[in-house]
Amino acid sequence: MNRLTTSVSFAALLAAGCGGTRYQRPDVPTPPNYRGEVYNAEPKSLGELKWQDVIRDDELARLIEEALAHNFDAQIAAARVLEARAQLTISRSARLPALDAQSGYSNLRALAIDSSDTNLSVSLGWELDLWGRIRNANVAARAALLASEEARRTVLQTLLSDVVNAYFLLRDLDLEREITNRDLKLRQDSLDLVQLRVDNGYSSEIELRQADVLVKSARTALTSLELQTEQTENELSILLGRNPGPIVVSRGSVDEALFTGVPPGLPSTLLDRRPDIRQAEQQLIGDHALVAVARAAFFPTISLTASTGFASSALLNLFSPTNGTWLFGPVGNLPIFHAGAIRAEVRIAEARRQEDLLAYQQTVQRAFREVADSLAGSRKLAELRTEQTELVESLRQGAELADLAYRGGLVSYLEYLDSERQLLDAELQLVQIRRQELTNVVTLYRSLGGGWQ
Numbered sequence: 001m002n003r004l005t006t007s008v009s010f011a012a013l014l015a016a017g018c019g020g021t022r023y024q025r026p027d028v029p030t031p032p033n034y035r036g037e038v039y040n041a042e043p044k045s046l047g048e049l050k051w052q053d054v055i056r057d058d059e060l061a062r063l064i065e066e067a068l069a070h071n072f073d074a075q076i077a078a079a080r081v082l083e084a085r086a087q088l089t090i091s092r093s094a095r096l097p098a099l100d101a102q103s104g105y106s107n108l109r110a111l112a113i114d115s116s117d118t119n120l121s122v123s124l125g126w127e128l129d130l131w132g133r134i135r136n137a138n139v140a141a142r143a144a145l146l147a148s149e150e151a152r153r154t155v156l157q158t159l160l161s162d163v164v165n166a167y168f169l170l171r172d173l174d175l176e177r178e179i180t181n182r183d184l185k186l187r188q189d190s191l192d193l194v195q196l197r198v199d200n201g202y203s204s205e206i207e208l209r210q211a212d213v214l215v216k217s218a219r220t221a222l223t224s225l226e227l228q229t230e231q232t233e234n235e236l237s238i239l240l241g242r243n244p245g246p247i248v249v250s251r252g253s254v255d256e257a258l259f260t261g262v263p264p265g266l267p268s269t270l271l272d273r274r275p276d277i278r279q280a281e282q283q284l285i286g287d288h289a290l291v292a293v294a295r296a297a298f299f300p301t302i303s304l305t306a307s308t309g310f311a312s313s314a315l316l317n318l319f320s321p322t323n324g325t326w327l328f329g330p331v332g333n334l335p336i337f338h339a340g341a342i343r344a345e346v347r348i349a350e351a352r353r354q355e356d357l358l359a360y361q362q363t364v365q366r367a368f369r370e371v372a373d374s375l376a377g378s379r380k381l382a383e384l385r386t387e388q389t390e391l392v393e394s395l396r397q398g399a400e401l402a403d404l405a406y407r408g409g410l411v412s413y414l415e416y417l418d419s420e421r422q423l424l425d426a427e428l429q430l431v432q433i434r435r436q437e438l439t440n441v442v443t444l445y446r447s448l449g450g451g452w453q
Contacts, residue, residue, distance in 0.1 A: 023288045025281065026357060028364045030268045035372040045265025047273050047448025051160055054445055057257040059250045060167050063240060067163050070241025074159055077152035084141075084148040091141035094134045097126035102309075121309025121325065128304065133296035136289040143286030150279035157275060157451040159239065164442045166236040168257075170249050172435040173229045176428055180225060183424050184218040190420075191215050194413065207413040214417060254434060258441050264371060264448055273449030274367050280360040287353035294349040297342045300334040367447065374444035381437045388430045395423040 046054075055061045068074060100123050107116040129135055191211040197203035234244035250257075271277055308326040310319055335342060402419040405411040445451055 023285050026284075026360060028271070028361055030271070031368065032267070034264055034267055034368070034375055044262060045269060045273070045448055046260070046262040046445055047265065047270075047450035049259075049262060049445075049450060051445075051451055054259050054450070055164070055257070056259055057167075057250050059248060060164065060257065063167060063236070063247075064160055064163055067159055067240050068156065071159055071239060072241060073155050074152075077148075077155040081145070081148045081152050084145040088138070088141040088145045091134075091138050094127065095129065095138065097124050099124050115313060117311070117313055119309060119311040119325075121307050121311075123305070123307035126304045128302045130302065131296040131299045133293050133301075136292040136296070139289035140286040140293065143282045143289065147279045147282035147286065150275040150282060153275035154279060157446055160451045161442050161446045163236065163239050165439050166232055166239065167247075167249060168254070168435050168438045169232050170229065170236065170247060171254060172431055173225055173232065174249065174251075175431050177222065177225050177229070179424070179427050179431070180218060180222045183420070184215065184222060186420070187211070187215045187218050190416075193407075202409075203413065210413060210417060214420075254438060258438060260441050264375060264444070267368065267371075270367055270371070270449060271364060274447075275449065277360070277363050277367055280356065280363045284353065284356040284360050287349065287356050291346065291349040291353055294342075294346040297335065297345065300332050302333075303331045305329060305331055370447040371444070374440055374447050377436075377440040378444060381433060381440055385430070385433050385437060388426065388433055392423070392426045392430050395419070395426050399423045 051064065052061065055064065101121070102123065103120045105116070105118045127134065191208075191214070194203055194208050194211040198205065198208050233247045236247050237244045306326075306328040308324070310323045311325050312320065312323040399419040399422075402411060402416045406413060406416040442451075
């Protein structure tokens with residue numbers, strides 16, 4: 001084999017060991033617009049806004065700031081970022097020489113032999129990264145750090161969403177209690193009226209029992225709402241990093257609690273904005289680098305070692321020039337037979353890369369679905385609220401007419417009770433639909449990648 005052929009073969013071997021192909025983002029089909037959304041060339045998106053620009057409720061904004069500062073999940077996620085940062089520092093240190101100092105003293109006495117030895121030396125070791133093992137390990141460690149940062153942002157995003165949803169649920173429960181209390185008062189007045197009619201022989205005992213059941217059912221519903229309120233306050237307290245306790249909520253209109261006057265933006269920008277997608281991609285980048293690390297195990301490792309110092313049998317003469325020592329030389333390690341273990345490690349790394357590739361594609365697909373679901377919710381919940389508002393108004397007028405008709409003896413008490421029950425159910429459902437609208441806005445904001453800035 002001539003010298004040129006040897007050089008070409010060595011260059012090919014070197015290229016094969018240096019990590020293979022460079023990472024490229026996988027091609028993921030992105031729709032031109034979200035389902036049900038008219039295409040808009042304006043790239044600005046609701047997800048790009050900071051949460052301070054979306055939340056218009058001052059009390060809610062204060063609670064969010066408290067949660068970001070004291071929530072334990074957020075603090076744990078931040079600690080994991082610090083851990084990943086330290087791991088990256090350890091990985092990077094392998095690219096630089098390691099310098100160590102050693103010293104020792106020994107004394108041997110055996111029969112007529114009495115000897116001692118003293119040494120002091122400094123050693124240096126440096127692995128030559130010919131095949132890219134250390135470099136790709138650094139790439140994997142950096143990707144792990146970035147993935148942990150994106151995971152922290154996902155935690156913050158989830159935390160913000162949970163705080164907002166719990167807060168709106170508390171406001172919803174407050175309003176439901178007001179409606180139920182008002183209905184309880186009306187039912188109590190009705191019970192008193194029926195009792196008076198029974199005493200005067202105008203109504204039967206059956207109507208009295210029906211009125212009493214209606215009062216007790218309202219009290220039962222009120223107790224259930226109070227229980228749910230207390231449990232929701234406890235849940236929100238934990239999100240805030242507090243011990244369970246009462247939570248103060250605003251009493252103003254919920255219609256101005258959130259700002260929603262920004263379109264969803266372009267679907268193609270979602271890949272760079274959602275932290276869970278970015279986390280999945282960083283994990284894929286890390287696995288791509290670890291495949292190169294595993295392949296580098298097929299090739300020899302070469303390290304340069306050197307040491308210098310002094311050695312002497314007498315401590316007082318240790319630093320004498322004649323006692324100086326030095327050592328320099330390369331050290332190589334070539335794998336010859338490992339019963340297929342190295343190849344199996346490569347296959348494991350390739351399988352993990354394939355798993356994370358599929359996970360990345362699945363995360364992107366799930367993100368598009370979440371946005372589409374939220375946009376559909378925005379449209380349909382608005383329509384549903386309009387229809388429910390009209391229904392409540394119709395039922396309110398019907399209940400007023402039924403009350404007048406019952407007092408005038410034109411309808412039975414059962415018909416009057418049914419109209420009141422329908423009105424209460426419709427009013428409570430309207431409150432719940434309005435809360436669903438607000439939580440859907442939060443879900444859309446999170447789906448578009450907002451909530452962690």
